[in-house]
């Protein structure tokens with residue numbers, strides 16, 4: 352790290368702490384009073400007017416103290432509260448305050464009575480804290496402030512900093528316009544608008560640099576920090592209208608997230624993916640080798656769905672890109688839809704409904720059956736197939752299943768040794784096989800002919816699994832009594848016009864790939880996948896990655912963590928460890944997982960490292976990706 356002759360001037364309220372201390376004090380002192388909410392709102396309003404320079408600071412202070420109705424004893428409680436409200440990235444970077452203690456000042460228009468005890472824990476002594484002081488009456492009530500203090504006056508920070516006459520480059524870090532004015536007046540050299548707790552337009556627009564957290568400030572200044580790369584610099588692109596919670600979860604963790612409502616074409620994605628670290632998609636976006644080659648910064652692809660065949664998993668692995676999905680979140684939604692469709696098909700409900708929409712009353716029991724006692728054939732007894740088995744039995748259906756893998760029967764379900772056995776016995780066949788390309792036209796003319804006459808077919812798996820022209824013929828001839836189709840060999844990227852040969856056929860339920868599209872499923876996915884992404888980005892965990900060696904790791908305290916992804920060739924670990932030994936690195940933990948193509952090694956070391964070691968590790972032959980976490 353480069354140490355330059357600089358002085359760092361921090362604001363206190365909404366910068367070192369997440370809150371405005373006087374607002375918190377007001378919340379406390381007005382507790383239980385009937386007009387509390389109005390008074391607190393009034394105090395906040397006055398605070399903001401002062402911060403943005405709309406009224407003079409002295410005026411703002413006078414007005415607030417009058418409204419506060421506070422006592423000396425309240426200040427201890429306030430300090431206890433403020434201790435819990437230190438800004439997250441400030442608390443995470445105590446090391447900076449320890450190491451640069453002599454160069455750090457606090458200039459605040461708040462009050463020393465509560466600032467001193469808080470910043471003392473960050474190694475900033477009272478004589479480097481410049482702030483106001485309260486006036487108390489003889490009973491200890493706060494009745495005013497020291498009016499002779501420059502910080503009680505309009506733009507007092509300018510005068511305060513001028514009087515300090517600090518050497519070297521002076522950098523101011525604060526959330527308000529009243530911090531910026533020190534830079535405007537030419538006394539400070541740089542102003543960092545600190546937006547971790549509050550984003551004030553006026554301050555941000557004038558800043559030399561906007562720092563969404565202390566990590567960014569430390570990164571820009573090449574100072575010691577808790578994480579090597581600020582999270583706000585990690586760009587996440589979420590396509591295909593993933594649930595808004597995903598945006599919230601990832602933004603809250605500090606990442607820069609962009610949401611796009613639809614899928615992108617390959618050409619669009621090739622452009623858009625440049626500089627992106629995390630790409631979130633659903634089933635429509637094709638992550639091809641061309642996209643992966645253009646993705647110069649890509650670390651992770653999150654599939655916010657079950658299927659992952661839209662991603663070239665092998666190529667992603669070779670590029671060191673880890674892929675996660677949500678294998679369970681939408682399974683229940685698909686199962687419920689299948690149950691509904693079984694009943695709708697066996698009662699011919701859609702045909703009757705369409706007739707009535709067209710003005711035709713047709714009360715009849717022809718071709719309408721209960722599902723109780725009927726045979727359901729489930730093809731693909733995985734996460735969805737098994738749940739469907741249990742629910743269908745609860746409705747009184749007899750369940751048969753067929754799977755290429757050896758799967759244990761749930762309940763009274765009966766296993767079929769061949770697909771033909773299953774097809775020949777089922778009144779309804781429901782397809783739940785995976786998205787393996789080998790399953791193309793899995794149900795074609797031959798298989799349809801093996802089905803019972805008038806049986807029903809449901810496909811909620813993948814469109815290419817069913818030979819559509821063969822199905823259309825069978826529906827027209829009556830060989831198949833009805834079908835429910837949710838997935839198609841080609842599906843549009845965006846909502847709008849769509850054509851299929853299945854349109855207009857009786858007793859055919861057509862849905863636009865919505866098996867997993869429920870609020871519950873999408874909400875669950877929006878927490879499941881971001882958690883996997885954050886675990887990987889923040890600690891290197893690859894548990895449940897679909898294309899990568901899995902490693903589960905604890906978050907290390909007081910250690911630095913290096914992540915190294917390499918081609919799995921003999922001797923590479925020895926080479927990595929030679930480099931670490933050469934730079935005298937003490938390894939406190941090392942974890943390796945490999946598959947036939949790549950090796951993923953995580954090394955924890957217990958002391959500061961020199962940048963040369965990073966260069967040397969990056970240069971180890973066969974390195975695919977190297978990343979320092981903290």
Ligand SMILES: NC(=O)c1ccc[n+]([C@@H]2O[C@H](COP(=O)([O-])OP(=O)(O)OC[C@H]3O[C@@H](n4cnc5c(N)ncnc54)[C@H](O)[C@@H]3O)[C@@H](O)[C@H]2O)c1
Pocket residue numbers: 657658678681682685730731732733734735736753754755756783784785786787790793811812813837838864865866867868
């Ligand atoms: N319509 C939707 O919105 C929607 C939603 C979720 C999942 N899906 C799709 O549903 C399908 C099933 O999902 P899942 O989570 O149950 O998957 P899963 O991987 O848990 O189960 C799939 C099962 O199919 C079996 N299988 C694969 N090929 C087979 C074959 N040729 N013959 C017999 N069995 C075979 C596998 O052995 C496995 O047991 C997937 O294709 C998935 O993409 C669709």
Ligand SMILES: O=C(O)[C@H](O)COP(=O)(O)O
Pocket residue numbers: 633634635655656657658659681864865867868
């Ligand atoms: O793979 C899946 O989970 C389903 O096909 C649902 O995909 P979707 O998220 O694009 O609806």
